[in-house]
Amino acid sequence: MSSVSEVRPRRRIPSEQDLQSGLPAYDMLEIARPVDTKPEGCLLEAKQLFKAYRKNRHEVPVLKGCDFQARAGEMTAILGQSGSGKSTLLHLLGTLDAPDAGEIYFGGERIDNLSRRRRDQFRNSKLGMIFQFYHLLPEVTAFQNVLLPMMIQEGFWGYVRKRKQIHERSRCLLERVGLSHRLHHRPRELSGGEMQRAAIARALVASPALLLADEPTGNLDRATGNQILQLLRELNHESKLTIVMVTHDEQIAQRCDATIRLADGRIQAEG
């Protein structure tokens, strides 16, 4: 845990509550928004998910009755071979795609059958997502990338009104992930690790309760990957941020609180 103190600048990050109440920002424990976790601390739960892709009348079943649970404040790893359907499952959990059958609950509320509008809102404010290929917008700076979710959330006038706080929070978050010196660089001027840090800051700017990560270290060398993992770990510890991380790497999975193995479209065993 020695590297923790290295990357941790002690600055307060204004949370969503700050933005709304206008109260002075408190400690960065408040990165994540506390959510009601009804069935004994279970934040995210999926029951009997089925998903198949249709390709030229050929049905390719990927998930065949997959169950899933992630406990609040824990870091859960989804482990599986390439092509086993991990990303598919994560997209379903993040409401980017709808399952053919099955149910998904977030904080006790069903989310897979929400209206398109509600799902957009859910992704925007309750959920942060990071990806293997970072998926930053190439046209705008790291800082502007981090601003995006708030811009989407607030609309034009809301953004204009809260501009100062939003900028302050974004800057603090970028500082927290260790990118204070790269605020106004475009993604292509950043290294892979830096891009992933920017992506993490962007995922957290709207104070979500849940972070979904799809092989966040898959495109990074081991050392950088470890730094990213370390960062996620810290965020999880500090603010009880629930993290669901997809990986095919056993070593990484071991550093998580819980591991779920995905094979043949089903959960195999829990560790």
Place this chain on the structure above:
Amino acid sequence: MYRWLLCWRYLRTRYIALASVVSVMLGVATLIIVNSVMDGFTTEMQERMHGILSDVVIETHSANGMPNHPVFEEKIRKIAGDDLVGLTTVVHVPAMVAIDHRGENITRQINLIGIDMDSYADVSDFSKYLLHPENREQISFALRESGYAPDREQFPESGWVHRRRMAQFKKRMREMQRQLELEQERNTRLREEIDQAAQAAVSGHGLVSAPAAEPSEELAADHGLAFPETPEQFASPVASESTTDALADTDGPSVNALATRPEDVARVFDAEQEQHAGIVLGISIGSTRYRNEVGDVTDYYYVQPGDDVQVTFPSAGSMPTALNEYFTVVDFYESKMSEYDATFAFVDIGVLQQFRGMQDAVSSIQLKLREGADLNAVRDRLRAEFPPEMMLQVNTWRDLQGALLAAVQMETTILNILLFLIIAVAGFGILATFFMIVVEKTKDIGILKSLGASGAGVASIFLGYGVLLGAFGAGVGAVAGLVFVANINSIAGALEAVTGQEVFDPTVYYFETIPTIVHPAMVVWVTLGAIMIAVMASVLPSIRAARMHPVEALRYE
């Protein structure tokens, strides 16, 4: 907010998209230029036509005209009421003018119009188009001393100065010719006498010597009629008792023309001192416009104020006969409407009535209505008063030029449609470019959706992009078009200098410069139309972006 940010970013980083609006730009610019020039031409033309034709014309089909026109005038005044500001009567007949130029006759078909000097100016811009500055003030059919067209350098010295010079020249020529002929006459007579003497000698009779002397005496006395083909001599029967005093007398010509008393017949018309009835010729009748060796536009005058022309026109009555009369050109008329300039010739109405033997009958009554009066309403009221069986036709100037105005209108409409099609084609260019941009931005769209952006939000990025591009293209096009229109004449000049090709040929158009009128509403409509097309072209790609599945978009590498 992100929409504006990204829209702006895409605009800044994709200058190639600007290429797709170049055609919008050009289309808008062309539309504005074409419309301004067409409007300029049409307005100029209409103004001239309107000015020349007066507002409402009541015309008779009868060749003898309407003898009872004072009654009609009374009625018209009553019907038109306050709307009427001017009324004049006109006689017009088809005619032919013959111009003597270096011994050759140039004949032109004309429209001979008899006008009332005092009231004609009330209804028509006629005098505005005359060349002599004093005639512009108050038209007179008396020849002016000189000073025609002071604003053009090329115009030859005209008026009495020219007339006297020509008359003296002709007189000298005639004298020389007469000498020559007398000589010849003497020779022939001598020969005849010799022949007769020889015959007499042969036959033995000596009676013929006395009568042979007579012809020579006759010829000497009758010198005034020696060459009937010269205008002055031929016209002398019509010429009057007018003397040098008539020069100062403005209504002299009409008096001249009417005087046909028998005792005048013998009088010799002195071209140096007298004029025939005055005629104002359309400038194209008496001149031709060409390009000299240097390439400048030059007018060549076959006839000029001060010269005489012969006009042939029908008499009134049931069996019209051709009348031949001499007139003295007293001015040119240049309305710059080539049709009018090539056919109109004006004389005093009294002179024409007298020549044609139609007493004071007139062919038409022309009305000038007050500014803003409803011409069609007045026309309809008059039509109700003068039914067809009276053989009277009531028309507004627009009715008279209806075919031409409609043709111009049609032309403008077709041009507008064609040019708008160009912008529509540009719209397809934008469509294609936008589709490519949407495909290129597939990943970004997926990212935005994963961050919670709605389909509508994503679509509005591309729609806004289209609006901005369209507005940019249309705006630049509009400015370019307006700048072009403002400098159209210098641009035409520059093009001429570069290509050596006349862009705007004054020998054809009679305008020195290209007339333009910019209607702000037209500019606004064209610009808005172009923006609309750009927006419509970006709708399809935007919908595609909105429908894009976020997962598909994110998997896209």
